[in-house]
Amino acid sequence: MQDTPDAPSETGHSLDPDDWSAFRKRAHSMLDAAIDHVESARDRPVWTPVPDDIKAAIAEPLPMDPQGTDKVCEDLLTQVLPYATGNTHPRFSGWVHGSGAPGGIIAEAMASAMNSNLGGRDHGANYIEHQVINWMKTMFDFPSTSSGLVVSGTSIATVIALSAARYAKADYDIRKQGVRTDKRRLVGYASSEAHSCIARAFDMLGLGIDALRTVPVNDAYEMDIPALRRAIEKDLAAGHQPFCVVGSPATVNTGAIDDLNAISEVCQEHDLWFHVDGAFGAIAAMNDNLKPRFTGIERADSIAFDFHKWVHVQYDAGCVLIRREDLHRKAFTLRPEYLTAAPRGLAGGNPWFCEYGPELSRGFRALKVWFHLKEHGMHKILQKVEDNCQQAVYLGALVEANPHLELLTPVSLNICCFRFVAPAMDDAALNRLNEEIVMRLQESGVAAPSTTKLNGQLAIRVNITNHRVTKSDFDLLVKEAVKLGKECTV
Amino acid sequence: MQDTPDAPSETGHSLDPDDWSAFRKRAHSMLDAAIDHVESARDRPVWTPVPDDIKAAIAEPLPMDPQGTDKVCEDLLTQVLPYATGNTHPRFSGWVHGSGAPGGIIAEAMASAMNSNLGGRDHGANYIEHQVINWMKTMFDFPSTSSGLVVSGTSIATVIALSAARYAKADYDIRKQGVRTDKRRLVGYASSEAHSCIARAFDMLGLGIDALRTVPVNDAYEMDIPALRRAIEKDLAAGHQPFCVVGSPATVNTGAIDDLNAISEVCQEHDLWFHVDGAFGAIAAMNDNLKPRFTGIERADSIAFDFHKWVHVQYDAGCVLIRREDLHRKAFTLRPEYLTAAPRGLAGGNPWFCEYGPELSRGFRALKVWFHLKEHGMHKILQKVEDNCQQAVYLGALVEANPHLELLTPVSLNICCFRFVAPAMDDAALNRLNEEIVMRLQESGVAAPSTTKLNGQLAIRVNITNHRVTKSDFDLLVKEAVKLGKECTV
Numbered sequence: 001m002q003d004t005p006d007a008p009s010e011t012g013h014s015l016d017p018d019d020w021s022a023f024r025k026r027a028h029s030m031l032d033a034a035i036d037h038v039e040s041a042r043d044r045p046v047w048t049p050v051p052d053d054i055k056a057a058i059a060e061p062l063p064m065d066p067q068g069t070d071k072v073c074e075d076l077l078t079q080v081l082p083y084a085t086g087n088t089h090p091r092f093s094g095w096v097h098g099s100g101a102p103g104g105i106i107a108e109a110m111a112s113a114m115n116s117n118l119g120g121r122d123h124g125a126n127y128i129e130h131q132v133i134n135w136m137k138t139m140f141d142f143p144s145t146s147s148g149l150v151v152s153g154t155s156i157a158t159v160i161a162l163s164a165a166r167y168a169k170a171d172y173d174i175r176k177q178g179v180r181t182d183k184r185r186l187v188g189y190a191s192s193e194a195h196s197c198i199a200r201a202f203d204m205l206g207l208g209i210d211a212l213r214t215v216p217v218n219d220a221y222e223m224d225i226p227a228l229r230r231a232i233e234k235d236l237a238a239g240h241q242p243f244c245v246v247g248s249p250a251t252v253n254t255g256a257i258d259d260l261n262a263i264s265e266v267c268q269e270h271d272l273w274f275h276v277d278g279a280f281g282a283i284a285a286m287n288d289n290l291k292p293r294f295t296g297i298e299r300a301d302s303i304a305f306d307f308h309k310w311v312h313v314q315y316d317a318g319c320v321l322i323r324r325e326d327l328h329r330k331a332f333t334l335r336p337e338y339l340t341a342a343p344r345g346l347a348g349g350n351p352w353f354c355e356y357g358p359e360l361s362r363g364f365r366a367l368k369v370w371f372h373l374k375e376h377g378m379h380k381i382l383q384k385v386e387d388n389c390q391q392a393v394y395l396g397a398l399v400e401a402n403p404h405l406e407l408l409t410p411v412s413l414n415i416c417c418f419r420f421v422a423p424a425m426d427d428a429a430l431n432r433l434n435e436e437i438v439m440r441l442q443e444s445g446v447a448a449p450s451t452t453k454l455n456g457q458l459a460i461r462v463n464i465t466n467h468r469v470t471k472s473d474f475d476l477l478v479k480e481a482v483k484l485g486k487e488c489t490v
Numbered sequence: 491m492q493d494t495p496d497a498p499s500e501t502g503h504s505l506d507p508d509d510w511s512a513f514r515k516r517a518h519s520m521l522d523a524a525i526d527h528v529e530s531a532r533d534r535p536v537w538t539p540v541p542d543d544i545k546a547a548i549a550e551p552l553p554m555d556p557q558g559t560d561k562v563c564e565d566l567l568t569q570v571l572p573y574a575t576g577n578t579h580p581r582f583s584g585w586v587h588g589s590g591a592p593g594g595i596i597a598e599a600m601a602s603a604m605n606s607n608l609g610g611r612d613h614g615a616n617y618i619e620h621q622v623i624n625w626m627k628t629m630f631d632f633p634s635t636s637s638g639l640v641v642s643g644t645s646i647a648t649v650i651a652l653s654a655a656r657y658a659k660a661d662y663d664i665r666k667q668g669v670r671t672d673k674r675r676l677v678g679y680a681s682s683e684a685h686s687c688i689a690r691a692f693d694m695l696g697l698g699i700d701a702l703r704t705v706p707v708n709d710a711y712e713m714d715i716p717a718l719r720r721a722i723e724k725d726l727a728a729g730h731q732p733f734c735v736v737g738s739p740a741t742v743n744t745g746a747i748d749d750l751n752a753i754s755e756v757c758q759e760h761d762l763w764f765h766v767d768g769a770f771g772a773i774a775a776m777n778d779n780l781k782p783r784f785t786g787i788e789r790a791d792s793i794a795f796d797f798h799k800w801v802h803v804q805y806d807a808g809c810v811l812i813r814r815e816d817l818h819r820k821a822f823t824l825r826p827e828y829l830t831a832a833p834r835g836l837a838g839g840n841p842w843f844c845e846y847g848p849e850l851s852r853g854f855r856a857l858k859v860w861f862h863l864k865e866h867g868m869h870k871i872l873q874k875v876e877d878n879c880q881q882a883v884y885l886g887a888l889v890e891a892n893p894h895l896e897l898l899t900p901v902s903l904n905i906c907c908f909r910f911v912a913p914a915m916d917d918a919a920l921n922r923l924n925e926e927i928v929m930r931l932q933e934s935g936v937a938a939p940s941t942t943k944l945n946g947q948l949a950i951r952v953n954i955t956n957h958r959v960t961k962s963d964f965d966l967l968v969k970e971a972v973k974l975g976k977e978c979t980v
Contacts, residue, residue: 013870014874014957014958015589015591015802015866015870015871015874015957016528016529016591016592016957016958017592020525020529023525023592024522024525026596027521027525027592027595027596028518028521030596030599030600031517031518031521031596031599032514033600033603034599034600034602034603035510035513035514035517035603037603037604038506038603039506039510047613047835047836049612050612050613050614050617054614054617055617058617058618058621059621059624060621061628062625062628062629062863062868063625063863063864063867063868064867064868064869065867065869066865066866066867066869066870067864067865067867068865069593069596069865071864072593072861072864072865073596075864076596076597076600076857076861079614080600080604080614080615080618080857081600081603081604081614082614083613083614083615083617084604084605084606084613084614084615085604085605085606085607085611085613085615085836086613086836087605087606087607088603088604088605094611094836094837095828095829097607098605099505099605100602100603100605101505101506102506102507102513102517102603103559103562104602104605105517105599105602105603106516106517106520106521106559106563106566107566107602108598108599108601108602109520109521109524109595109598109599109602110520110523110524110566110570110571111598111804112524112590112594112595112597112598112599112804112858113523113524113525113527113528113571113578113590113592113595114527114570114571114574114575114578115574115575115577115578115588115589115590115594115804115805116574116575116577116805117575117577117585117587117798117805117806121575121584122539122540123537123540123573123574123575123576124540124544124569124570124571124572124573124574125570125573125574125575127540127544127545127548127573128548128570131548131549131550134549135552135553138551138552139552152642152849152851152852152853153849153850153851154850154851155848155849155850155851156848156849159694159848163694174696174698175693175698175699176698176699176700177698177700178669178671178675178692178696178697178698178700178701179668179669179671179696179698180671181668181669181670181671181672182671182672185668196824196825196826196829196850197850199824200822200824200848202668203665203824204649204653204694204695204848205694205695205696206664206668206669206695206696206697207668207696208664208665208666208667208668208669209665209666209668210666210667210668211668252828253827253828306851308607308851308853309851312505314601314602314605314853315605315606315607315851315852315853315854316607316849316851316852316853318851332690334686334689334690334693335686336686337743337942337943338585338742338743338940338941338942338951339585339686340941340942340943342925342928342929342941343929344929344933345537345928345929345930345931345932345933346537346575346576346584346932346938346940347584347928347929347932347940347941358645358646358649358690358694359642359643359645359646359806360643360644360645360686360687361642361643361644361645361796361798361799361805361806361808362642362805362806363642363798363804363805363806364805367566367570368602371562371566373552373553374553374557374561374562374565375556375557375558375559375562376505376556377553377554377555377556377557378552378553378554379554379555379556380503380505380556381505384504384505435832438832438835438837439832439833439834439835439837440835441835442835442836442837443834443835448836450828450836450837451828451830451832451837452827452828452830453827453830461828467504467505467506468504468506
């Protein structure tokens, strides 16, 4: 291969450093700071608010002149690094956040160096994404002919899956004509405990939030299957077109597990698309001891799930699997002249990933997933899932044994919802009290659970998707919550 | 703050390394490999196909047992790193890819260590994203009351912008009711040269690809404004509801620049949403010498653009700006109980970013943008933009001076479309010939342009969004293209 000498670019400088060895030295010191941050996760407060002087320092004008690598690195170390979300800490249990793992630092640094665009073409990064998708097919017992995509998370995965469902079930060309309300209206079903990303997908796809019918739950917060059947019959009678049902292998509020087998049967009877919203729960279905509770997941038409939650890959990373590749591709493909594939060369590699989702430029987030799964192996990752479920049971027992605390729903999987109780306080007062307890827990830096409401009662919601936490952390959480509750009620 | 001792997790091991110092040593050696990769970008072939034995090695079964950090790193170095897309190389000019910059390696490693989720809550990463958005408001002369979001790229940014447009202009509650075809049909307009992401957004949003009216272009491939007016009048006469026009500050095929001022005036007359698809072109509008050609961009209701193209931030990173924050938020907000904000603590920080786009979990891609803009400053980044435009003119002149080459359209911005010509060959034969030339250029590793078709003629399309390229690289490209063209026609 011929080449030109290492010429400077036109105006004397590219964006590369003038002094590579100084850059390299600085990068190594930043890598140490990054690793220190993860290694010392337990030694810090879970969460620290951003001080006002730091907020003021961040609010600088748009930089017109170069500040240089050293200055930016110093600013990063002082203005940004100390104020992370907190989910790398063992006692973070708010919402559903994964902990991440240090290997992700290596994978992301390397993905950044490669700067690959996985929208299409024929290059190495695509083979890694295909491999991650193939592994997921194996994991969920999906056929090798099925398809998938590594995406930013379950929200986008859900949009993709329901877009394919919409395309598959509409009896007109919905891509060209759009959603038609002069035809039978497309309607879908999910339980009242389903995640808001389902309604959001109905909204985005132009189906309308109202077209997602809310199926009530039973006492265990699981979808009421007879009620699902009644809702479908009612819509059919009204001249609508039921097209999909969404099941949850773990609801976000309480970790309840819908009867996926029963939902699948209803879908078969009515020729509906069966989508599984597996955001964090799907992974639990892969643990041998938990598997029996998730039977039916392998019958889904599509599954959406996250790697950045219970798999602990760094944010952001999720995946969608779709049983029928042809429907998936036909729901998204759009290839103008400037994206035409070639028989050979860089423009080869058909079909391109951009034919399976909304994004044309696609970063190499598959690399951190590939790295993580190889580094740790599924057995160990699934063992941590099981540990978390046992820890939730442990916490539930601590709560039940404590006269100041009340369990608000039985522990189902990895989530424990409880509250501090005090005599002579009604629900409204208890709601305010428990919100205050959670804020103080966070402000103290000791622990970071979140809150939710169950039947109007505000719960301290402890979601355990954390590979660093131990049972003694829950002893401390309970002790501190009770202490704060007492302080607030004297 | 009280704490427990550094206890191992329940089954003896978290996903953290047993030996941090060995992990750290390996991470440093991988960092060197990452930096080497960028520093030596010019010394490699632009592109190398993935060999079959590497494909076979990648296709291993789902890893159940841990392979360990060392093994995974070795696999990464041998199976992945050598086969990047090629866009870090000075002579990559295919499609529209940015080159990236080495500082991104530091930023991404640090973002990975923090593992922040920017969907919401009150923590440091959010302030960095807000700051990046504020900088972009300054850059595009948007009011401080406007809103924005850092996203994966223009595709998602377009979906967000047109979703806000759809919400703002529909005379019914489109989020609840969905797109209604029993009402006046919502229709929009873009030129025949507009990027496919616009049609895709119409598809995804349930408006239908047909609802995006294709406005013809003039000889310079710019939107024909009188034709736009006629199309709107026709739709109004037919009882439809025009709601938006999309202008391109640089089309993907030829770099043509729509008359944004004229489009803005049409939008004002008809109360339409003016969206600018600024994927790579919007940044050029910020260069003082190029600015006059883009007048009107500051009048947009929304702008979608990429950081990973002409700004050279690593993949993936883009942005949407929306003039009216209230419409942006109302088009997306959805806050169930488990996402309720608190007055204090980690659950503070209203409004949350998840109220402005489709994703609830959001990675810290804002960090690499913040890092890059501070490290290099806008002046230097915009100087590289101007360099690229001058290089396109230079290449155009080389083409015109060469009897074997034909310029297929005048150079408009940073794109040069040309072809090799040979006596007595018709367009069909020339199309095959020029496709072959491009494939051989890529296979040789010397250069990687892409192709497109202009009026049925296949063009060698050289898109210059590269901060490492120099004029001598184009001398070499032309020399090699002519050499290959001659080889193919003997």
